Amino acid sequence: MATLLAILIGVLYAAGVYLMLRRSLFKLILGLVLLAHGANLLIFTAGGLTRAQPPIIPPDATALPVSSADPLTQALILTAIVIGFSVLAFALVLFHRVYQTSGSDDPDELKVGDR
Amino acid sequence: MNLLLVLPLVIPLLTATFSLLAWRRLAIQRKLAVVGTAALLGGGVALLTLVWTRGIVATQLGAWPAPFGITLVADMFSAIMVVLAGVIGLAVAVYSLASMDEPRESFGYYPLLQILLMGVCGAFLTGDFFNLYVWFEVMLMASFVLLALGGEPDQLRGAIKYVTLNLLASALFLAAVGILYGVTGTLNMADLARKLSAVAEPGTMTALAMLFLMAFGIKAAVFPLFFWLPASYHTPPVAVSAVFAGLLTKVGVYALIRVFTLIFVADAGYTHTLILVIAGLTMVTGVLGAAAQHEFRRILSFHIISQIGYMILGLGLAGLTDSPAISTLALAGSVFYIMHHIIVKTNLFLVSGVAQRLGGSFELKELGGLYRADPGLTVLFLIPALSLAGMPPLSGFFAKLSLVQAGLGAEQYVIVAVALVVGLLTLFSMTKIWAEAFWKAAPADSPRQTLSAAEKRNLLLPIGMLAAMTVTIGLAAEPVFALATRAAEQLTDRDAYIRTVLGEPQ
Numbered sequence: 001m002a003t004l005l006a007i008l009i010g011v012l013y014a015a016g017v018y019l020m021l022r023r024s025l026f027k028l029i030l031g032l033v034l035l036a037h038g039a040n041l042l043i044f045t046a047g048g049l050t051r052a053q054p055p056i057i058p059p060d061a062t063a064l065p066v067s068s069a070d071p072l073t074q075a076l077i078l079t080a081i082v083i084g085f086s087v088l089a090f091a092l093v094l095f096h097r098v099y100q101t102s103g104s105d106d107p108d109e110l111k112v113g114d115r
Numbered sequence: 116m117n118l119l120l121v122l123p124l125v126i127p128l129l130t131a132t133f134s135l136l137a138w139r140r141l142a143i144q145r146k147l148a149v150v151g152t153a154a155l156l157g158g159g160v161a162l163l164t165l166v167w168t169r170g171i172v173a174t175q176l177g178a179w180p181a182p183f184g185i186t187l188v189a190d191m192f193s194a195i196m197v198v199l200a201g202v203i204g205l206a207v208a209v210y211s212l213a214s215m216d217e218p219r220e221s222f223g224y225y226p227l228l229q230i231l232l233m234g235v236c237g238a239f240l241t242g243d244f245f246n247l248y249v250w251f252e253v254m255l256m257a258s259f260v261l262l263a264l265g266g267e268p269d270q271l272r273g274a275i276k277y278v279t280l281n282l283l284a285s286a287l288f289l290a291a292v293g294i295l296y297g298v299t300g301t302l303n304m305a306d307l308a309r310k311l312s313a314v315a316e317p318g319t320m321t322a323l324a325m326l327f328l329m330a331f332g333i334k335a336a337v338f339p340l341f342f343w344l345p346a347s348y349h350t351p352p353v354a355v356s357a358v359f360a361g362l363l364t365k366v367g368v369y370a371l372i373r374v375f376t377l378i379f380v381a382d383a384g385y386t387h388t389l390i391l392v393i394a395g396l397t398m399v400t401g402v403l404g405a406a407a408q409h410e411f412r413r414i415l416s417f418h419i420i421s422q423i424g425y426m427i428l429g430l431g432l433a434g435l436t437d438s439p440a441i442s443t444l445a446l447a448g449s450v451f452y453i454m455h456h457i458i459v460k461t462n463l464f465l466v467s468g469v470a471q472r473l474g475g476s477f478e479l480k481e482l483g484g485l486y487r488a489d490p491g492l493t494v495l496f497l498i499p500a501l502s503l504a505g506m507p508p509l510s511g512f513f514a515k516l517s518l519v520q521a522g523l524g525a526e527q528y529v530i531v532a533v534a535l536v537v538g539l540l541t542l543f544s545m546t547k548i549w550a551e552a553f554w555k556a557a558p559a560d561s562p563r564q565t566l567s568a569a570e571k572r573n574l575l576l577p578i579g580m581l582a583a584m585t586v587t588i589g590l591a592a593e594p595v596f597a598l599a600t601r602a603a604e605q606l607t608d609r610d611a612y613i614r615t616v617l618g619e620p621q
Contacts, residue, residue: 036289039290042290043290046297046298047296048297076292083252087252087282090256091282094259094278095275098274098275101271
């Protein structure tokens with residue numbers, strides 16, 4: 001399973017970078033989305049993929065059972081997803097405004113005033 | 116629970132909240148901005164005093180013991196950076212009163228400035244990697260909006276590059292954090308410093324170190340990852356670029372220094388050599404880029420890059436010497452350089468704004484005759500400009516001196532030569548601004564504007580204050596250097612940091 005996810009993460013990263021290098025602002029955004037997803041899955045995989053119990057202390061015990069899943073990775077990913085979502089929402093609006101003012105989807109047209 | 120550690124986060128948060136509540140009352144927002152940043156400065160100074168007398172302090176949020184909860188840690192380096200954030204915040208808030216236009220003010224400029232300061236202070240104070248990521252995002256989000264606020268075409272174009280590159284850096288940082296957690300099972304910096312070398316293979320360690328170097332390198336704008344900076348920093352209003360120039364890249368530098376003094380120290384021969392090479396290339400490309408520019412703020416933007424090179428130069432030297440004394444000297448040089456640079460660079464951006472108000476442009480070609488128009492401003496320009504180039508007795512001289520001494524001590528003669536030549540080229544850039552904007556006669560068609568008394572006060576007061584600090588740091592270099600040395604000693608003494616955070620004997 002870890003190998004499969006590792007390949008998937010690699011594909012996500014490759015596709016993300018490829019899209020970011022295309023000459024289109026829209027594909028740039030999609031590339032950023034894929035990179036963020038790749039990073040989230042990476043945390044998920046790095047945290048360890050095991051068939052374990054939910055990390056809940058049973059009523060008659062005082063500590064977690066040994067075979068509990070690690071809840072922290074999911075907390076991390078959840079935070080990262082929320083942050084990534086808000087940042088992407090902002091980026092979409094920004095890119096839309098740029099498209100409106102410059103009338104072009106081509107990042108190369110943005111070089112004006114960059115010399 | 117130590118209140119002083121939380122104050123630098125709570126003060127800007129409260130100020131931002133109250134500013135949002137007073138959304139339509141700009142007069143109140145303006146007052147709040149000044150009061151809030153002054154309070155932040157006060158809080159920072161109190162924290163610095165505490166750390167100076169008591170050593171490193173740490174507090175566990177929510178009373179979860181480290182390494183399980185989120186830790187806030189302040190050593191001298193963090194505390195100095197928080198004080199500087201307060202200084203820059205206050206200077207920019209006062210400057211904004213006269214320079215910020217009303218549409219931007221009414222769309223939340225002041226609350227955003229506070230949130231930016233909160234993110235910056237959070238990044239300086241946190242002792243946990245994921246928390247650092249969150250503070251980075253808080254800071255980035257505020258900076259995105261500040262950069263694009265107003266929506267001028269140039270701003271939007273600059274913002275796209277800034278947003279894209281910074282999101283890319285965040286994705287890399289997040290991936291690095293994930294792998295780090297997978298390898299060690301902890302994200303607390305002190306816990307990592309203790310565990311990582313025992314757990315990870317050298318190869319994994321170096322790969323992780325490189326990921327962090329990339330992520331923080333983009334944020335710090337080192338060679339060859341700096342292109343977003345000169346493409347965006349000259350587009351927003353002056354007050355915004357001043358606070359960006361002073362604080363944002365320095366958060367990246369802070370993170371680099373923290374990570375490469377605390378955690379990735381095992382393979383210093385590889386990582387710190389790389390840092391040293393990057394430092395040299397950053398210095399050279401930045402200063403050469405500046406030489407090719409003819410726009411006031413773009414010249415200054417390229418100089419930020421060049422100066423970042425000096426700051427990480429000390430970090431590289433510290434890892435490449437066997438002598439603890441020289442290692443401490445190199446890091447102290449870095450810390451001193453950051454202190455000097457933040458004040459000077461913000462000040463130069465503020466001066467560029469006044470020059471634009473008087474001469475009607477940021478283009479050096481269209482400026483001129485400012486010396487005749489306002490001799491006082493000229494003096495206020497020369498102090499930070501000469502300090503940037505490293506003229507004695509100003510602050511930049513002592514910053515460069517200590518780095519050069521450390522470089523000679525570490526027997527890295529090439530990099531010392533590079534640093535000295537770059538200093539000379541910096542002087543060349545500054546004389547270019549001096550000759551074009553201040554000395555040459557004003558172009559015949561240039562608009563002549565004068566400032567009202569209130570504007571003059573609010574624009575020149577922060578500039579004068581920062582210039583006075585530059586002179587003071589230069590004239591009283593020894594006590595300031597003592598602060599930097601104490602910070603460097605704490606950075607090299609990893610055990611003390613680990614002990615304070617984890618609260619157990621090693």
